[in-house]
Amino acid sequence: MENIISLNNVNYSYFGKIPALRNITLEIAKGAMFAVIGQNGSGKTSLLNIINGLIFPDAGDYFYKRIRIDEKSLGNKNIHNRLRGSMGYIFQNPDIQLFCPTVMDELLFAPLQLGCSTDESSERALQTLAALGISYLKDRSVTMLSGGEKKKVAIASVLTMNPEILLVDEPLAGIDPKTQTFFVELLLELNHAGKTIIFTTHHLDLIDHLQPQVVVLSDEHTIQKSGTASEILNDEEFLISVNMIHEHAHRHDGETHRHFHAHYVFHS
Amino acid sequence: MESNIPAFLLTEEPRDRFSGDAGKTRFSFIERTIAGTANSLRILYLQAESAGNSSFIARLNPVTKVLAFVYLILVISFVHSLKSQVSTSGFLAVAFLFSGLNMARVYRQILLISFLFGFLLAAPAALNVVTPGDILVSIISLGEPHDFWIYHVPARIGITLEGCNIVARIFMRVFNSVSLSFLLVYSTSFPRLLKAFRIFFIPDTLLMVFWLAYKYIFILCRTVEETYLALKSRMIRNIRNETLRGIAAGRILYLYEKSQINYEQTYAAMISRGYAGKIILAGENKMTVKDLLILLCTALLGAAILIL
Structure with missing residues (x-):
């Protein structure tokens, strides 16, 4: 498979003072399932923002389908539209992502911009609402939604784009367990259909479920390790060193004791 | 695996969808507005960051700094001689050296503000129309003087030595006041600075x-910036200005609602933690001998500037 995303020695800092990413070099193949894991504040969201061309590296290069993506190249309408049109980004906080008056408007926004007809856009929106089980929200104002509903609408609003690459910041954040299961299955199916899925998480069980290629960001904002899901999950010593699993107290049968606990279950 | 996902998601979008797009992207007015807001956030953030550093000035008790600030502002206001103002600038430059701040960046900001409010506003005072005196540089000749009401316009209009002196003094006064304010603000974190104002009851x-207002402005700026990134990520083709205006209006409504929710939740959090109408804040650290010495040195320096 050809690499569609390529980062070479990328560095990014907030206001030139606080480092968010250091010397990040990675390549993502078309159709890959790719995860960025790390503790809070390790730079996962900044990495997704760079891949989506929302922020630009202080140093290093980012190539999307061999086109260098920077502020200047995104000024070109063709490059800009190709990048935006092929990438759907589901933010961690759905509040910031929803900006249309109603749920239906929200779902129609992307396909209409992509040049789909009104009928095709409506068809997509209705199918997506049905698939996520939120058809009843169709005419609801986005300000009148609960947290979980907002998250589902945010997911739906990106799916109607039918993006080639789906960027998901913390897929499990803010949704109930049933929707989490649905969303994990949806990601698997989309990946089977050939779409590239790039997500960030600090939930190791999600890595176990989706079996992606993994890069682990350290507290120093560098790539500490990369490999397959099983290579990462089986290296307990490494996971302890990057604080992905840690020792904490548990209560079993009335007895409290402390031990390392990963909070995920391997499939046998 | 049984699939219930929409069929269109299992297909690829046409490859030539964007082949006709050419030219430059147009996303200017929102881009500029948000970039400006983000810049405000950056300045606020940098202030908080730089104030947290371990420089000599940053480590001083904020009460010491506030007292020294008020005293020196009064000195700068009372001093008339240009020599004294220049000496004050020299002293402040030395103080900036001990603050650990990026002097080039800070002085660029100070010079810009001083130029706007100290030079441009005072520049007419350099002319003999405002300040009579010996003309150094002649600008225009009217042939004969004109008088109306209480005003006298001389035959030859130009820049006078006395006028230059007045403009220089006003400029230096603004320059020193702004420098002193920046030194205080950039070397003290906002919460500590606020607490120091308790000394004035x-x-x-x-x-x-x-x-809370400061904290809210910070949260608001972050929300605006994040909202902008989310919007940017879904802006594919150039969209019509009225659509953009509609989106911007919707976002303003969202921010208003968010503010209201934040306000209500903050108030609820205060109530739940024992607020009953009177706020009692923790005190600042006591002043040390070093702080008293700094105050003494500042007092002596101010006196010396006044005598010069």
Whole structure:
């Protein structure tokens, strides 16, 4: 498979003072399932923002389908539209992502911009609402939604784009367990259909479920390790060193004791 | 695996969808507005960051700094001689050296503000129309003088030595006042600075209101920037200005609602933690011998500037 995303020695800092990413070099193949894991504040969201061309590296290069993506190249309408049109980004906080008056408007926004007809856009929106089980929200104002509903609408609003690459910041954040299961299955199916899925998480069980290629960001904002899901999950010593699993107290049968606990279950 | 996902998601979008797009992307007015807001956030953030560093000035008790600030502002206001103002600038430059700040960046900001409010506003005072005196550089000749009401316009209009002196003094006064303000603000974190104002018997409740306002501006700027990134990520083709205006209006409504929710939740959090109408803030650290010595040195320096 050809690499569609390529980062070479990328560095990014907030206001030139606080480092968010250091010397990040990675390549993502078309159709890959790719995860960025790390503790809070390790730079996962900044990495997704760079891949989506929302922020630009202080140093290093980012190539999307061999086109260098920077502020200047995104000024070109063709490059800009190709990048935006092929990438759907589901933010961690759905509040910031929803900006249309109603749920239906929200779902129609992307396909209409992509040049789909009104009928095709409506068809997509209705199918997506049905698939996520939120058809009843169709005419609801986005300000009148609960947290979980907002998250589902945010997911739906990106799916109607039918993006080639789906960027998901913390897929499990803010949704109930049933929707989490649905969303994990949806990601698997989309990946089977050939779409590239790039997500960030600090939930190791999600890595176990989706079996992606993994890069682990350290507290120093560098790539500490990369490999397959099983290579990462089986290296307990490494996971302890990057604080992905840690020792904490548990209560079993009335007895409290402390031990390392990963909070995920391997499939046998 | 049984699939219930929409069929269109299992297909690829046409490859030539964007092949006709050419030219430059147009996303200017929102881009500029948000970039400006983000810049405000950056300045606020940098202030908080730089104030947290371990430089000599940053480590001083904020009460010491506030007292020294008020005293020196009074000195700068009372001093008339240009020599004294230049000496004050020299002293402030040395103080900036001990603050650990990026002097080039800070002085660029100070010079810009001083130029706008100290030079441009005072520049007419350099002319003999405002300040009579010997003309150094002649600008225009009217042939004969004109008088109307209480005003006298001389035959030859130009820049006078006395006028230049006045403009230089006003410029230096603004320059020094702005420098001193920047030194205080950039070397003290906002919460500590607020607490230091208790020395002027400002009620804790009012200080808390200021603190919440500052904190809210920070949260608001972050929300605006994040909202902008989310919007940017879904802007594919150039969209019509009225659509953009509609989106911007919707976002303003969202921010308003968010503000209201934040306000209500903050108030609820205060109530749940024992707020019953009177706020009592923790005190600042006591002043040390070093702080007293700094105050003494500042007092002596101010006196020397006044005598010069």
